[in-house]
Amino acid sequence: MERNLFGMLFTLFGLTLWSGAAAATSAGTVIEVSGSCTDDGRVLNRGAPAQIGDTLDVPAGSNLKLQMADGSMISVASDSTMTVTTYNINGSGRDVMLSLTQGVLRVRVTSVTVPSTFEVSTAVGTASVASESADWFIRAQAGSAQVGVLTGIVDLTSTTTRQSVSIPAHWGTRLETGLDPVLPRIWAHTEFDAVIRLTGG
Amino acid sequence: MKNGSTGHQNRQRGPFHGLGITSVLALTIAGATSTPSNAYTAAGDRNFPAQLILPQIGPTDSLWIPISTQPMEAAARKEPTRQTDFTGTYSKLITEQLGIQLGYGLTQLDRLLASPVTGAQNFDALLRYEAILDPDHEFLLSVQVGHEFGGTGDPGVGSDKHGATTPGVTFGKGLGDLPIGYWRPLAITGFAGFEIGEGVRTNLVQDGISIQYSMPYLVSKVANVDMPAFLRGMTPMTEVFFTTPVSHITHVTSQSANTTLVVAPGVSYSRGSGWELGIEAMIPTTRATGSGIGVIAQLVVGLDYLAPDSILGRPLFPSAESP
Numbered sequence A: 001m002e003r004n005l006f007g008m009l010f011t012l013f014g015l016t017l018w019s020g021a022a023a024a025t026s027a028g029t030v031i032e033v034s035g036s037c038t039d040d041g042r043v044l045n046r047g048a049p050a051q052i053g054d055t056l057d058v059p060a061g062s063n064l065k066l067q068m069a070d071g072s073m074i075s076v077a078s079d080s081t082m083t084v085t086t087y088n089i090n091g092s093g094r095d096v097m098l099s100l101t102q103g104v105l106r107v108r109v110t111s112v113t114v115p116s117t118f119e120v121s122t123a124v125g126t127a128s129v130a131s132e133s134a135d136w137f138i139r140a141q142a143g144s145a146q147v148g149v150l151t152g153i154v155d156l157t158s159t160t161t162r163q164s165v166s167i168p169a170h171w172g173t174r175l176e177t178g179l180d181p182v183l184p185r186i187w188a189h190t191e192f193d194a195v196i197r198l199t200g201g
Numbered sequence B: 001m002k003n004g005s006t007g008h009q010n011r012q013r014g015p016f017h018g019l020g021i022t023s024v025l026a027l028t029i030a031g032a033t034s035t036p037s038n039a040y041t042a043a044g045d046r047n048f049p050a051q052l053i054l055p056q057i058g059p060t061d062s063l064w065i066p067i068s069t070q071p072m073e074a075a076a077r078k079e080p081t082r083q084t085d086f087t088g089t090y091s092k093l094i095t096e097q098l099g100i101q102l103g104y105g106l107t108q109l110d111r112l113l114a115s116p117v118t119g120a121q122n123f124d125a126l127l128r129y130e131a132i133l134d135p136d137h138e139f140l141l142s143v144q145v146g147h148e149f150g151g152t153g154d155p156g157v158g159s160d161k162h163g164a165t166t167p168g169v170t171f172g173k174g175l176g177d178l179p180i181g182y183w184r185p186l187a188i189t190g191f192a193g194f195e196i197g198e199g200v201r202t203n204l205v206q207d208g209i210s211i212q213y214s215m216p217y218l219v220s221k222v223a224n225v226d227m228p229a230f231l232r233g234m235t236p237m238t239e240v241f242f243t244t245p246v247s248h249i250t251h252v253t254s255q256s257a258n259t260t261l262v263v264a265p266g267v268s269y270s271r272g273s274g275w276e277l278g279i280e281a282m283i284p285t286t287r288a289t290g291s292g293i294g295v296i297a298q299l300v301v302g303l304d305y306l307a308p309d310s311i312l313g314r315p316l317f318p319s320a321e322s323p
Helices: A001-024 A189-199 B021-033 B215-222 B229-233
Strands: A027-035 A048-052 A054-059 A063-068 A075-076 A078-092 A093-109 A115-120 A127-128 A134-141 A146-150 A154-158 A164-167 A173-176 B040-041 B046-048 B062-071 B080-093 B098-111 B115-119 B124-134 B137-150 B164-174 B185-195 B206-211 B232-244 B260-269 B276-284 B296-300
Touching: A027 A078, A054 A063, A054 B296, A075 A078, A078 A164, A093 A189, A127 A134, A134 A189, A146 A154, A146 A164, A146 A189, A154 A173, A164 A173, A173 B215, B040 B137, B040 B164, B046 B185, B046 B215, B062 B276, B215 B229, B215 B232, B229 B232
Parallel strands: A093 A115
Antiparallel strands: A027 A048, A027 A063, A054 A078, A063 A075, A075 A093, A078 A093, A093 A134, A115 A127, A127 A154, A134 A146, A146 A173, A154 A164, B040 B046, B062 B080, B062 B296, B080 B098, B098 B115, B098 B124, B124 B137, B137 B164, B164 B185, B185 B206, B206 B232, B232 B260, B260 B276, B276 B296
């Protein structure tokens, strides 16, 4: 009887640990998908989870939209590959790192009441949200990255030179391999419209 | 004062009664050079820095505050030995391509054997339209028309009681699209205008050009050059501004004697963070321009960068909003 009780308690404890670990690795959920988007090779459907460490592949002609655990929204344009490197949100803070190998993301970052780091890295540099919330785009291409900000402030830092620029709302800039970021400038609405079309709004 | 040949009443009164026509022109050009310049005007990846002598090359939402001082040649008592200008100019976008600019300021004149005088400059306004923007070729061109409202300033410091209207064209061209290696950070800007004076005020042809080498462009578009952070924001540039009268001038030795030509070498500093600082020497190359090397310094505040969501930093009538 005593052995059975210990066994049950051990099983319950194990289940608790497992479910906690599962919850901790869940970064978000697919809320819109078109075309044959995959998550580490598995076809993604609406409602599918995106886990920390997963690599999401959105082929040409497809689109994907994720609702993240903190309420942020990420739209992935066609012909894009993104990895959820880190997505932790708890009482002590938010720590997010996405890796964009290629393609375009629209990232709508919600404000949180805890300290927050929200970054998207590319081969040439890292973009980091510097305001409480932000609505912005990042495009990764061979040898360059481009950032446009609709609302909020985003910093773009060169991987090679460590020089950075701050990009306010309605502004954008680009970064090329091994160089400093170009000084930001105001983006025309046509430039925003072009990336909005790519990410499906 | 009276122009002895035509009998026309000149723009100057007060302590400059009797001032030579060359001094009048020098004051005019000194006033012109202290006005507007450019902030955060970009064509593609080319950011043209604010200019200190030439008019700006595109409409913006910004505020700039130049201060300049220029020695002058005084031949008689009460004639100015130095002119110092404090000017504020506010530039506001009406649409993404059309902007208005309002300028006002103070002038102080140090005088020979007399106490200095300080007074207001004439109020001026300008409408500018960016007609061509070619990001791939780092080229932009604007057309503009400016008006100086005569009689709104203090005649005691040379503010004309007659106004003037100046249609003009400005352009900027970066050389980054050319296969010229380390010369790609070079850019050229230019201005051509014709000041049409009201009443007896002299008409003037105005031309200017600047050559600039952008370190920010060098380190972001050409090569990773190892240099201190503050140098990465520098843009050495030289501006040249030229005016010559084309009418109303008589009783002077020759029109060429009244031509002004200022060469202004200097540097602008910006790291793309909403403000910009520039300083240039003003080297007069004709007698009518001045008698010694002057200095102009300018602070530019980019309202479109620092207050991007406010009415100060956005066009009054923006294009259809993006979602």
